[in-house]
Amino acid sequence: MTTGDPMIVVDDLHKHFGGFHAVDGASLQIAKGSITGLIGPNGAGKTTLFNVIAGVLPPTSGRVFMDGEDITGLPPHELFHKGLLRTFQIAHEFSSMTCRENLMMVPGGQSGEKLWNTWFGRKRIADEERALRAKADEVLEFLTIEHLADHKAGQVSGGQKKLLELGRTMMVDARIVFLDEVGAGVNRTLLNTIADAIVRLNQERGYTFVVIEHDMDFIGRICDPVICMAEGKVLAEGTLDEIKANEHVIEAYLGT
Numbered sequence: 497m498t499t500g501d502p503m504i505v506v507d508d509l510h511k512h513f514g515g516f517h518a519v520d521g522a523s524l525q526i527a528k529g530s531i532t533g534l535i536g537p538n539g540a541g542k543t544t545l546f547n548v549i550a551g552v553l554p555p556t557s558g559r560v561f562m563d564g565e566d567i568t569g570l571p572p573h574e575l576f577h578k579g580l581l582r583t584f585q586i587a588h589e590f591s592s593m594t595c596r597e598n599l600m601m602v603p604g605g606q607s608g609e610k611l612w613n614t615w616f617g618r619k620r621i622a623d624e625e626r627a628l629r630a631k632a633d634e635v636l637e638f639l640t641i642e643h644l645a646d647h648k649a650g651q652v653s654g655g656q657k658k659l660l661e662l663g664r665t666m667m668v669d670a671r672i673v674f675l676d677e678v679g680a681g682v683n684r685t686l687l688n689t690i691a692d693a694i695v696r697l698n699q700e701r702g703y704t705f706v707v708i709e710h711d712m713d714f715i716g717r718i719c720d721p722v723i724c725m726a727e728g729k730v731l732a733e734g735t736l737d738e739i740k741a742n743e744h745v746i747e748a749y750l751g752t
C-alpha cells in the first residue's frame with residue numbers, strides 16, 4: 497500500500513512520572529498507510545508514548561493530532577470510535593471465554609446490553625449475535641486460527657493470543673493500530689503468521705500500523721519507516737538499514 501499524508505502528528509510530547517521524564521519532547525509523524533516500526537533500548541519511552549497517544553495516560557505537555565484534529569488526552573473509547581486502537585493483552589477475566597467469544601465481546605452498543613431489550617427484543621438480539629458470530633469466525637479464518645474458535649483463550653499459546661489481540665481490532669473499523677511487542681515470546685512460525693496478517697490488513701484493508709518490537713528481523717521485514725527512540729526522544733528515522741548505521745542509534749544501544 498502506498499503511504500501518504502501524516503495520519504498522526506506528535507508534537508513535542510512530554511510525559512513525566514514525578515521528576516522522571518519517560519517521554520521528553522518526542523516529535524514524530526506516522527504516515528497514513530504505513531507500517532511504522534518503533535524501536536529503541538529498554539526504557540526509551542516507547543510504551544509510554546503509545547499509552548499517551550492511545551489516551552491511556554494523559555500527557556504532561558505537548559499535542560497529538562489525528563488527520564489534523566487535536567486528539568490530545570481523549571479517552572480510549574473516543575479514540576476507538578475514531579478508529580485508533582491499541583492492542584492489549586487478553587485480560588485474565590476473559591481467559592475462560594473461548595477465542596470466538598473474546599472477539600464477540602469487542603463491538604460496543606449491542607442491544608443485549610439494555611435490559612428492556614432482553615424482554616422485548618429477543619429476535620433482534622439473536623440476529624445481532626448471529627452477525628457477530630459470523631464476523632468473529634471470518635476474523636479467525638483470516639488469522640488462520642479458525643480451529644481455535646471454541647478453545648478457551650487462556651489455553652492457547654502466546655503467539656495465538658497475539659493473533660487474537662490483533663483479531664480484536666478487526667471486529668471494529670480500525671484505521672490505525674498500535675501494537676506493543678507483538679513478537680514477545682512467540683515462536684518463529686507464528687511470528688511469520690502475525691507478520692503476514694499485519695501486511696495483509698495493511699494492503700487489503702488499509703490499516704496503518706505502529707509496531708513496537710525488539711525482533712529486528714520482524715521489523716526489517718514489515719516496517720518502513722522505522723523510528724528509533726532513546727531517553728524519551730526520537731533519535732532517528734529511516735529504513736532499518738539506515739537506522740542501524742546511525743551513530744546516535746548505535747551509541748544509544750551500546751549505552752544500555
Ligand code: ADP
Binds near residue numbers: 518536537538540541
Ligand atoms: P520502553 O517501552 O521503551 O521500554 P517505557 O515507556 O516502558 O519504555 O518506560 C520508560 C521509562 O518510564 C522507564 O524507565 C520506566 O521505568 C518509566 N515508567 C514507565 N511507566 C511508569 C510509571 N507508571 N511510573 C513511573 N515510571 C514509569
